[in-house]
Amino acid sequence: xxxxxxxxxxxxxxxxxxxxxxxxxxxxxxxxxxxxxxxxxxxxxxxxxxxxxxxxxxxxxxxxxxxxxxxxxxxxxxxxxxxxxxxxxxxxxxxxxxxxxxxxxxxxxxxxxxxxxxxxxxxxxxxxxxxxxxxxxxxxxxxxxxxxxxxxxxxxxxxxxxxxxxxxxxxxxxxxxxxxxxxxxxxxxxxxxxxxxxxxxxxxxxxxxxxxxxxxxxxxxxxxxxxxxxxxxxxxxxxxxxxxxxxxxxxxxxxxxxxxxxxxxxxxxxxxxxxxxxxxxxxxxxxxxxxxxxxxxxxxxxxxxxxxxxxxxxxxxxxxxxxxxxxxxxxxxxxxxxxxxxxxxxxxxxxxxxxxxxxxxxxxxxxxxxxxxxxxxxxxxxxxxxxxxxxxxxxxxxxxxxxxxxxxxxxxxxxxxxxxxxxxxxxxxxxxxxxxxxxxxxxxxxxxxxxxxxxxxxxxx
Numbered sequence: 001x002x003x004x005x006x007x008x009x010x011x012x013x014x015x016x017x018x019x020x021x022x023x024x025x026x027x028x029x030x031x032x033x034x035x036x037x038x039x040x041x042x043x044x045x046x047x048x049x050x051x052x053x054x055x056x057x058x059x060x061x062x063x064x065x066x067x068x069x070x071x072x073x074x075x076x077x078x079x080x081x082x083x084x085x086x087x088x089x090x091x092x093x094x095x096x097x098x099x100x101x102x103x104x105x106x107x108x109x110x111x112x113x114x115x116x117x118x119x120x121x122x123x124x125x126x127x128x129x130x131x132x133x134x135x136x137x138x139x140x141x142x143x144x145x146x147x148x149x150x151x152x153x154x155x156x157x158x159x160x161x162x163x164x165x166x167x168x169x170x171x172x173x174x175x176x177x178x179x180x181x182x183x184x185x186x187x188x189x190x191x192x193x194x195x196x197x198x199x200x201x202x203x204x205x206x207x208x209x210x211x212x213x214x215x216x217x218x219x220x221x222x223x224x225x226x227x228x229x230x231x232x233x234x235x236x237x238x239x240x241x242x243x244x245x246x247x248x249x250x251x252x253x254x255x256x257x258x259x260x261x262x263x264x265x266x267x268x269x270x271x272x273x274x275x276x277x278x279x280x281x282x283x284x285x286x287x288x289x290x291x292x293x294x295x296x297x298x299x300x301x302x303x304x305x306x307x308x309x310x311x312x313x314x315x316x317x318x319x320x321x322x323x324x325x326x327x328x329x330x331x332x333x334x335x336x337x338x339x340x341x342x343x344x345x346x347x348x349x350x351x352x353x354x355x356x357x358x359x360x361x362x363x364x365x366x367x368x369x370x371x372x373x374x375x376x377x378x379x380x381x382x383x384x385x386x387x388x389x390x391x392x393x394x395x396x397x398x399x400x401x402x403x404x405x406x407x408x409x410x411x412x413x414x415x416x417x418x419x420x421x422x423x424x425x426x427x428x429x430x431x432x433x434x435x436x437x438x439x440x441x442x443x444x445x446x447x448x449x450x451x452x453x454x455x456x457x458x459x460x461x
Contacts, residue, residue, distance in 0.1 A: 165447025
């Protein structure tokens with residue numbers, strides 16, 4: 001069995017690895033580190049939680065152990081799709097360079113430009129950045145990439161699939177053609193791999209697991225759920241999530257709950273907190289300091305449930321996540337691999353449960369086609385029952401025989417008695433005068449009572 005000492009790493013790097021307690025490299029590390037140390041381009045494909053970060057950090061710092069950084073000209077560059085993943089790479093760098101005098105700078109959004117400029121001005125060996133913030137510094141004239149010797153693209157499929165292609169191409173054009181390039185990812189679709197051929201020169205392809213496979217240590221399951229009514233769907237779905245959590249009992253020590261939309265993340269986190277669950281949200285719209293505090297709280301155990309968008313699905317290394325709950329079926333099948341990869345890391349066991357509604361059938365089929373296996377269905381007695389159906393009204397028989405009608409007694413309703421009170425002449429017909437009517441009643445004029453002949457004679461006289 002290969003050990004880290006067999007990989008020709010720098011002795012000080014080996015000492016740092018030994019301090020962390022690791023003795024045996026993972027398959028992706030054993031396959032990628034030797035060609036990287038030899039200066040070759042590497043295309044590494046491996047499932048999440050297999051140590052891809054150390055696969056490029058260890059050879060990179062071994063190659064950089066000799067040499068000196070110059071102001072505004074980093075010697076190596078690591079690109080990551082999210083702030084959290086970039087921060088995690090920086091943590092790995094600190095861990096493995098504890099016995100070396102190498103410097104780094106982390107360029108991510110949400111942090112002051114002034115502090116980052118100060119680090120770059122002093123000169124750094126390793127620059128870890130998200131594409132947007134990196135280009136911001138370059139356009140401000142604070143950074144030169146002509147001294148980059150090693151360039152790493154972490155989570156390459158996500159970087160190229162999230163609309164970063166123009167930024168990536170521009171960044172590559174700013175680096176020397178002679179650079180060494182390393183691509184690492186959990187998935188690599190054929191069209192994405194075709195694009196990487198533009199960036200890599202005769203790469204050593206290391207594929208330690210079938211593309212888009214989940215770790216065998218992760219128990220998977222999906223609940224097929226049909227809401228009772230459309231207007232109750234969201235509320236019932238949140239209730240089902242709580243029921244799934246409760247059903248896991250003490251085995252669910254902590255969990256990440258994934259939602260597709262940022263607004264849904266906030267709603268689910270608020271709902272869990274309202275029902276007594278220790279939950280907090282994390283997504284791209286939150287301030288970086290708040291995101292950092294939330295992640296630190298989840299790692300330390302102060303927060304039990306982390307409600308997240310896909311910003312947390314890629315690369316976050318939180319070793320002791322017992323469960324992953326997919327509140328929403330991911331819109332891209334590849335995201336399912338990355339989401340459930342937050343549990344069952346480093347050989348530990350984990351469990352990933354998902355809620356699927358009839359409208360998610362196509363998305364669920366895409367996931368099963370990608371992983372080449374059906375996701376086990378969970379028969380759940382705690383699914384919210386559908387609303388009881390109303391009893392049907394008896395149908396009226398419009399075709400009744402004459403004999404049947406003749407036998408039926410005739411039912412006639414008595415007409416209400418007319419009121420003796422005369423109607424008034426007020427507006428709206430609602431007023432009535434009290435007492436006798438004055439005018440054409442008992443006070444009939446005498447000339448009207450005369451006959452026609454009597455009136456003619458009276459007129460002639």
